[in-house]
Amino acid sequence: MISHPFDTAVALQPQADGAFVGHTSVAYANMVGPFGGVTAAQALNAVLQHPQRLGDPISLTVNFAAALADGPFTVIARPARTNRSTQHWVIEMQQNGETVLTGTAFFGLRRETWGADEHTMPEVPAPSDVPRASGLARVEWVKRYEMRFAEGAIPAEWNGADLGISRTRLWLRDDPPRPLDFASLTALSDVFFPRIWRRRPLLVPIGTVSMTVYYHADAALLQATDSGYLLGQSQAQAFCNGYFDQTAQLWNESGNLLVIPFLLHK
């Protein structure tokens, strides 16, 4: 049995001092350093695999402090506070003794209660009716995802015109398909290309500064979603003096809102 490239990418080796060691993945390489979604998943994985972990992820924030160099890294996940049904984590990723990522995570035991998705899934054609994007293979990690853009694909022409809107809607899933879990959902939260490229098509170099993910899916909903398509929607709210944000949503094909990612780019 050959393991999925994502499982290989997020694998961590526990160390005697409680830290974990991982390795950047050639399969998820970006223009400079690795795809940030996988880096975020690796950071989360240090909590998911930690022996003191309580419950499932409810929120995660990671800040990209420096581009990771290809090679090994250390992740330190510290349970700063454990309450009866919730847990607060502080996460740090290091290379050669220098901090390359800071983060915090909140885990908790969920309880069945009233629920509603107020942000409902927009109407778009079914995945089979939207052509698969091609010509995106400029960087390696993009080949690890199937992307079918219903709106706001990667620009065909980089002319710098202000299009007035930065919204993208696409069907997406791992390629090859892989049953969804919290780590892969975290990586999928970062699949959207930077909103400035959509709003004002200029292929300028962009770095992700910070990503926050609110998980509205529990383990049962992930299992029900399995390896099906997710509908991703992403839009910027403001571009200001070198920084711009992105607010996104990922629904499964049944219309359940699984996760709300927020990103800040530079």
Next chain:
Amino acid sequence: MISHPFDTAVALQPQADGAFVGHTSVAYANMVGPFGGVTAAQALNAVLQHPQRLGDPISLTVNFAAALADGPFTVIARPARTNRSTQHWVIEMQQNGETVLTGTAFFGLRRETWGADEHTMPEVPAPSDVPRASGLARVEWVKRYEMRFAEGAIPAEWNGADLGISRTRLWLRDDPPRPLDFASLTALSDVFFPRIWRRRPLLVPIGTVSMTVYYHADAALLQATDSGYLLGQSQAQAFCNGYFDQTAQLWNESGNLLVIPFLLHK
């Protein structure tokens, strides 16, 4: 000259070991513990006052690990990584040796560049045409803000009916008025009451789990806004098994988007 209650509330005393000591504020007391917005501002203030600080806040995440007890607290702000024009901070707040807040902040030097507010300010009546909310004085901190609800005020009737929408729009500012700065803008980002009270009016106890703020305002824009009204808009995207989120925006009266706060409540 009498100092503004907000300045008194966020004041911190530097310690010999680099940490800061602050004190919860009676003026900003909540039902249990202090108003979270002021706690977040105190956490940010430890970075703002830190001798190694570079630039202005671009993003902040704070996680509320436990209700603060009335009394003193310690804030430790550590510059985990300083780059040429950016800086990553790890923040922790403690009481009696226990962690009550974890957080990260990203600071940076901004550069003049192309900008646009894609999320434009909704049309609402002018502040003077919206009556000031009264009867909100159930808790002390609410008296420190002037609030004029254009839509989605605190429910008059707590009947638990599902109203189908959780959106609130209000004009707000410090009371007494105070020139806006990064600390007060952070506190104002948490002024919105929990979205579940709006969507389904039941006065259930709610706690803030996490707050992330993206600052799209620089010092010049804060100065131009001065002590004017801000228009706040807030809406939940999903309510799921005991947790629900909130995505918000704060514009100044000229329609500049100053800050995008995201909150997760329990």
